Amino acid sequence: MNTSRFALVDCNSFYVSCHRVFQPELNGRPVVVLSNNDGCVIARSDEAKALGIKMGTPYFQMKEVAGQEQVKVFSSNYELYGDMSRRVVSTLAQFTPHLEIYSIDECFLDLSHLAPEEVKAYGKKVRETVRQWTGIPVSVGAACTKTLAKVANRLAKKQTGKEAGVLVLANQQEVEQALRQTEIGDVWGIGRQHAKRLRQMEVHTAWGLRNLPEGWVRKNMAVTGLRTLLELRGEPCQDLELASPARKNICTSRSFGRPVAELGHVKEALSTHTVRCATKLRGQGSCASSLTVFLMTNRFAVTEHDYYSSRTIQLARPTSSELELLRHANALLEDIFRAGRRYVKVGIMLHELIPASEVQLDLFTARNEEKQGKLMATLDSLRQRFGHHALKYGVQGARNEGDTFENEAEKPPWMLKREFASPCYTTNIREVLVVKT
DNA sequence: TCTGGGGTCCTAGGACCC
DNA sequence: TCTGGGGTCCTAGGACCC
Numbered sequence: 001m002n003t004s005r006f007a008l009v010d011c012n013s014f015y016v017s018c019h020r021v022f023q024p025e026l027n028g029r030p031v032v033v034l035s036n037n038d039g040c041v042i043a044r045s046d047e048a049k050a051l052g053i054k055m056g057t058p059y060f061q062m063k064e065v066a067g068q069e070q071v072k073v074f075s076s077n078y079e080l081y082g083d084m085s086r087r088v089v090s091t092l093a094q095f096t097p098h099l100e101i102y103s104i105d106e107c108f109l110d111l112s113h114l115a116p117e118e119v120k121a122y123g124k125k126v127r128e129t130v131r132q133w134t135g136i137p138v139s140v141g142a143a144c145t146k147t148l149a150k151v152a153n154r155l156a157k158k159q160t161g162k163e164a165g166v167l168v169l170a171n172q173q174e175v176e177q178a179l180r181q182t183e184i185g186d187v188w189g190i191g192r193q194h195a196k197r198l199r200q201m202e203v204h205t206a207w208g209l210r211n212l213p214e215g216w217v218r219k220n221m222a223v224t225g226l227r228t229l230l231e232l233r234g235e236p237c238q239d240l241e242l243a244s245p246a247r248k249n250i251c252t253s254r255s256f257g258r259p260v261a262e263l264g265h266v267k268e269a270l271s272t273h274t275v276r277c278a279t280k281l282r283g284q285g286s287c288a289s290s291l292t293v294f295l296m297t298n299r300f301a302v303t304e305h306d307y308y309s310s311r312t313i314q315l316a317r318p319t320s321s322e323l324e325l326l327r328h329a330n331a332l333l334e335d336i337f338r339a340g341r342r343y344v345k346v347g348i349m350l351h352e353l354i355p356a357s358e359v360q361l362d363l364f365t366a367r368n369e370e371k372q373g374k375l376m377a378t379l380d381s382l383r384q385r386f387g388h389h390a391l392k393y394g395v396q397g398a399r400n401e402g403d404t405f406e407n408e409a410e411k412p413p414w415m416l417k418r419e420f421a422s423p424c425y426t427t428n429i430r431e432v433l434v435v436k437t
Numbered sequence: 438t439c440t441g442g443g444g445t446c447c448t449a450g451g452a453c454c455c
Numbered sequence: 456t457c458t459g460g461g462g463t464c465c466t467a468g469g470a471c472c473c
Contacts, residue, residue: 035441042441042473060439076441103473191471222447224471251443300440347442417439 004119004142004168005236007109008149009092009126012137012157012165014105015043018084019074021135022425030071034059037255037417038075075418083426087134095126100240108149110240111142116170123166143169146238147231150188151178151206179207179232189228194221206232246284246353252277253347258413259298260343266295267330268397269414270346274329275396277348278322279383282376287318287359289352291325293332296345309336318352318359321372322379325350326393346414 011017015033020026030047034040040058051069053062059073066073085104092099098110114122123140130138141152148169155178156167169175185195187206197220203209209217210232218226227237252273260266270293281288294310301307311332319325329348361369382391389400397412405411 037439037441039439039441056440058440063439106473189471193470222470224446247444249444253442255441298440 003112003116003144004114004149004170005110005112005144006146006149006240007111007119007123007126007140007142008102008146008153009107009109009130009138009140010153010157011088011105012139013043013045014085014136015074015076015081016045016048017136018077018081019422020045021084022422026072030069031074032062032066032071033074033076034420036076037257038419039255042076073420074422075420077422077424079424079427080422083424084134084136088130088136088138091130091133092126094129095122098240098242100242101244108146108240119168119170120166123168127165137165139165141167141169143175144234145231145236147188147228148175148178148234151182151232154186155181175234176207179210180205182206184209187228187232189224194225246286246355247280248353249349249351250277250280250284250286250288250353251347251349252280253294253345254414254416255345256343256414257411257417260413261339261341263334263337263339265397265412265414266337266343266346267333267395268412270329270333270348271326271393271395272397273346274326274348275322275392276388277350278320278325278376279380279388281350281353282320282356282380284353285356286353287320287356288315288325288350289318289354290314290350291328291332292349292351293329293336294347294349295333295336295343297341298344311336312351317361317365318354319372320356321376323372323375326395330395 013031016031019031019033026045028047029045030051030053031045032041032048032053033043035042038059040056041053041062042055044053044055048071051065051071053065053071062071065071081104088105089099089101089107092107092109096109096113100108102108109126111119111122119142123142127138127140130136139153139156141149141154141156143149143152152167152169156165159165159167167178169178182205184190184198184204184206185192187209190198190209198204198209203212209229212229214226214229217229221228230237254269254273256269260269290312292310292312294308296309297307299307313328313332315324315328325348333346359369379391389402392400399405399412399415401415403411
């Protein structure tokens with residue numbers, strides 16, 4: 001009954017590890033990666049964790065410690081992480097085609113083809129191979145449900161020496177021991193609110209949750225909570241999702257590098273986001289039936305209380321053409337933009353996505369639609385080949401993210417702050433050449 | 438001065454219908 | 456005019472994930 005059906009393979013401090021692959025001198029040193037705009041800490045090496053730097057800490061609050069302790073700081077580089085992630089996945093795919101890509105740094109593997117006594121060696125082999133082929137260290141947790149595999153994985157990361165990085169929960173005793181060592185807030189599916197509530201009831205560990213009555217959990221934590229409970233008890237409620245389902249909503253937004261007051265600058269930003277968003281939309285073969293544009297002032301400022309406004313429109317017919325989306329997005333923006341405010345963020349959301357093949361066309365629009373479709377396909381392939389900035393619209397502004405600027409004032413204010421940027425080692429040929437010479 | 442971005446699922450309650 | 460039950464759909468808000 002306790003056969004290990006699932007393994008969770010999770011990259012250790014993934015973003016940090018990606019940088020270390022190309023700068024091995026950073027091994028053993030404290031390293032952190034910041035969110036977009038150098039806002040807050042989103043990845044830490046073990047050495048940085050040991051310094052007490054917490055996940056989500058705003059950079060300005062840890063600047064001093066970073067200086068004192070010689071913490072190496074990076075701006076985030078999603079092109080690099082995305083490419084490294086693909087390498088890890090294709091390595092795992094050599095082991096089994098039955099795998100679920102759960103996030104940029106985690107995969108579930110199906111183990112049902114293994115005999116119980118083979119699981120541990122298999123986990124070790126996976127770990128060694130990924131390390132050798134990609135340079136990325138991973139941990140492997142295996143158990144009979146996904147939630148228990150998550151538990152196992154957390155504990156695997158803490159193990160040292162010969163046991164480092166792989167943990168299999170093969171029987172009731174091992175499961176109980178693991179659950180007793182797992183804090184309630186560390187259980188997959190238990191967030192801040194549930195954890196707080198459970199602690200008030202003196203439930204402090206996963207083991208405590210495991211022993212609560214089903215009825216109470218169903219009533220107070222909904223069916224998702226009940227699923228977590230049952231999975232902790234060893235009853236699988238979630239299967240592998242081999243094919244990632246099409247997104248139901250797609251959103252692209254960024255904070256500005258500096259506050260922005262001019263409509264023209266906000267338009268450049270929104271247009272850039274819209275092109276990205278439309279590219280994602282076409283990437284999954286969908287069309288959008290409605291779209292929302294939102295615009296924010298600083299939510300941390302006490303004076304500007306109306307920090308969020310948004311507007312949505314229903315499109316006459318679903319589209320994936322960025323020309324149409326740009327037209328609508330900028331019209332909505334003009335509606336909600338108010339002069340005299342300092343904005344910090346703009347974004348676009350696409351909803352009610354349907355497969356492009358299901359869009360109903362009438363006689364008058366069919367030809368136009370076909371022409372636009374061809375145009376978009378051409379844009380997509382050119383951008384794939386020459387980079388996303390290779391083809392753009394006047395309304396996006398002349399400058400690119402990644403351009404070098406003589407001084408800060410020359411850079412459009414909406415562009416991301418990336419004080420600690422690193423090269424895209426694996427995806428930008430020009431930069432690889434620069435590094436080598 | 439400086440605080441990320443992008444998603445999913447579930448539930449309760451209201452509107453509406455027969 | 457008064458009455459009841461049951462169903463669907465939509466939306467907003469909350470909770471969760473990485």
